[in-house]
Amino acid sequence: MVASADFWLTQFLNGLQLSMLLFLLSIGLTIIFGLMHFVNLAHGALYMVGAYAGVSVAASLGNYWAALLAAPLAVMLVGIVLYALVIRRMRRSGPMNQVLVTFGLIFVIVDLVRIVWGDIALGMEQPAILSGPAEMFGVVYPAYRLFIIGVGFVVMVALSLVLSRTQIGAMVRAGVENDAMASCLGINVERLFFVVFCVGCALAGLAGAIAAPAFSATPSMATDILIPTLIVVVIGGLGSLRGAIAGSLIVGFIQTFGAVVLPGLASVLVYVLLATILIFRPVGLLPARS
Amino acid sequence: MKNFVCAALGAVASVSLIANAAAAEVKVGLLLPKSGNYAALGKEIEDGFVMALEDAGMSGDFVLVSEDSEAKPPVGVAKARKLVLQDEVDAMVGIVSSAVLGAVRDFVDGAMVPLVVANAGNDDATGASCSKYIFRVSFSNGQVNRPMGSWMAEQGIKTVYTMAPDYAAGHQMIDAFVESFTKAGGEIVGSEYTPFGKTQDFGPYLTKAKAASPDAIFVFYAGGEAISFVKQYDSFGIKQDIPLYGSGFLTSPLYVAAEGPAAVGVKTSLHYVPTLDTPENKAFVAAFSGKFGRAPSEYAVQGYDAARVLVEAVKAGASDRESIAEALSSVSYTGPRGPLTIDPATHNVVQNIYVYETVADGDALTQKIIGEIGEVRDPANGCNLQ
Numbered sequence: 001m002v003a004s005a006d007f008w009l010t011q012f013l014n015g016l017q018l019s020m021l022l023f024l025l026s027i028g029l030t031i032i033f034g035l036m037h038f039v040n041l042a043h044g045a046l047y048m049v050g051a052y053a054g055v056s057v058a059a060s061l062g063n064y065w066a067a068l069l070a071a072p073l074a075v076m077l078v079g080i081v082l083y084a085l086v087i088r089r090m091r092r093s094g095p096m097n098q099v100l101v102t103f104g105l106i107f108v109i110v111d112l113v114r115i116v117w118g119d120i121a122l123g124m125e126q127p128a129i130l131s132g133p134a135e136m137f138g139v140v141y142p143a144y145r146l147f148i149i150g151v152g153f154v155v156m157v158a159l160s161l162v163l164s165r166t167q168i169g170a171m172v173r174a175g176v177e178n179d180a181m182a183s184c185l186g187i188n189v190e191r192l193f194f195v196v197f198c199v200g201c202a203l204a205g206l207a208g209a210i211a212a213p214a215f216s217a218t219p220s221m222a223t224d225i226l227i228p229t230l231i232v233v234v235i236g237g238l239g240s241l242r243g244a245i246a247g248s249l250i251v252g253f254i255q256t257f258g259a260v261v262l263p264g265l266a267s268v269l270v271y272v273l274l275a276t277i278l279i280f281r282p283v284g285l286l287p288a289r290s
Numbered sequence: 291m292k293n294f295v296c297a298a299l300g301a302v303a304s305v306s307l308i309a310n311a312a313a314a315e316v317k318v319g320l321l322l323p324k325s326g327n328y329a330a331l332g333k334e335i336e337d338g339f340v341m342a343l344e345d346a347g348m349s350g351d352f353v354l355v356s357e358d359s360e361a362k363p364p365v366g367v368a369k370a371r372k373l374v375l376q377d378e379v380d381a382m383v384g385i386v387s388s389a390v391l392g393a394v395r396d397f398v399d400g401a402m403v404p405l406v407v408a409n410a411g412n413d414d415a416t417g418a419s420c421s422k423y424i425f426r427v428s429f430s431n432g433q434v435n436r437p438m439g440s441w442m443a444e445q446g447i448k449t450v451y452t453m454a455p456d457y458a459a460g461h462q463m464i465d466a467f468v469e470s471f472t473k474a475g476g477e478i479v480g481s482e483y484t485p486f487g488k489t490q491d492f493g494p495y496l497t498k499a500k501a502a503s504p505d506a507i508f509v510f511y512a513g514g515e516a517i518s519f520v521k522q523y524d525s526f527g528i529k530q531d532i533p534l535y536g537s538g539f540l541t542s543p544l545y546v547a548a549e550g551p552a553a554v555g556v557k558t559s560l561h562y563v564p565t566l567d568t569p570e571n572k573a574f575v576a577a578f579s580g581k582f583g584r585a586p587s588e589y590a591v592q593g594y595d596a597a598r599v600l601v602e603a604v605k606a607g608a609s610d611r612e613s614i615a616e617a618l619s620s621v622s623y624t625g626p627r628g629p630l631t632i633d634p635a636t637h638n639v640v641q642n643i644y645v646y647e648t649v650a651d652g653d654a655l656t657q658k659i660i661g662e663i664g665e666v667r668d669p670a671n672g673c674n675l676q
Contacts, residue, residue, distance in 0.1 A: 004501070007497060007498075007501050010493075010497045011493075011494055011497055014491070014493035014494050014497065015494075017491075017493070018491055018493075114329070118330065119329040119330035119333070120330045120544060120545050120548075121513060121514040121517050121545055121548055122548050123517055123521065123547070123548030123549060123550055125550060126525075131525070132524075132525065132527070133525065133526065133527030140526070140527045141526075142522075142525035142526055142527070143525075144525060145493070145525070211490075213521075214518075214521070214522070214525070215490045215491070215514075215517075215518040215521075215522075216514050216517035216518055216521070216548055218327075218513070218514035219327075220327050220487070220514065221490070221514075224487070224488065224490065255491075256491075256493070256494045257494075259484075259494040259495060260494050260497075260498060263482060263483070266485060267485040267488055
């Protein structure tokens, strides 16, 4: 084992980058759940749609930044269609039905993507300015990954400002805390839910579009990302921004440093943590509802 | 008069017999994944298979029954049973996943139906658990990587760091490489097996590999993992210092375009390269590109040769399960990938292995052959069919 400072700093950045990607996905999922007790398992599929939308836009316009803008909008559009056709009707039908229907949606969306884009994994060019390695504190690190970390931080700060400082943020927090009381106070919780759902979808699309150049767009990414995201939500606690941040950082760092220090156990460690949390603190570390 | 009637009847009967013989079609069951992660490979193999029958002008002599194995062992077994018991096929072709091959092996062996494996590379299938009825025209995991060990040692590479996904094929590919590389005097300074199908982020592993500062990195990855790996290898700036080698699936023509410039300079070994300069291959590439609008990959060739060996067997007079199995064990011809022989001792293919470098050709990527190891034959590994 090489224990130089460079090595650990690079691994720290690796952990941070993975955490930020998980954060973008889990924040939408956790707020949707916290606000309306609605489990949307198709969230991972929306991430995949974001990646493919990004690939297509980048390929046809030859501009990465257009893709970064278009992918969240496209996924939000898909989210609106899903909301109008399926999710609105499922609002009162209980968690088991919701889980089954959104689980089924994964297969529908994955197969639609396979029909449109095919089975072969697709790549996406990184923007020229971010391609290649960057040097920072004497450490060589991919510039694009620094960009992912940056996007994650910006979204994190923006969301916490919106949630803590604005009126809509206060309404969301009220809805999460007690939706019946929020309705009594004149908040249209259903419309609030719709807005939050759209934002969650857009963030999943954004995550897909920024992940595609670093990894690749494949039909299997819909399910691959779902489990780590759900683990983040459970560990962090349902419905809270702080929980999503904490959960993402914990899962991201455990996966990264687990792979470095205990490669044989890397894939098990996160599940051990999940089980421990479920036994000793089933509501998660920082739940929205106390 | 009586004699005349007899003679006439006899003549009619023999004519109809001849007609029957000409119309006797060979029924082939295609068992390939059409859904799931391997669907793209299944399609490529089927395209190659159908094209080979058309090339030979024998599409009319074969009836195809296609089933989706979903690359899942239980599904594969159920579909193999259906093909053999219900459709009563004379031969089966396909199998992309080694896990499916392992699952259907005993059934195929017991049912005495010839199976032509068109991808699954598990060494044991033509080794310890080989069968008189199982033939492989694709490759074995060891066959593709073993020549690369000695070849890299010859190039003056002394130390190597290896990486592969943590499952049977990953281990077999790396083991075969390590065996021949260390035998030729090389040293393995580190190795890593990443969780299979769960690793999208190779950052932590690449950082470790870089810290070990070997002369070269040797890996096996395929599909989406290969794309992620090659791009991340480049973006971490390792490409400038440590060259990347691997088994040729890493930069398969099927998806190398998705890797982009990151793949330039990667050197890998494989049993087929589309830029192979032989008349057989040039004709094949032209026909395939003309029909499907893309260059053929090694998977297309595997499908093509799976059909070609059956065509050769039928031309040699085989028509039922037993005679096809008999004929397949001595098939030999020169095809798109060069000379190809079925080893009678193991039923694995004996073929050339090519070392190629992925190079830029304008905006596109192409393959430049930089080494050739002729007629690579797997050791028997406990199999004796003769």
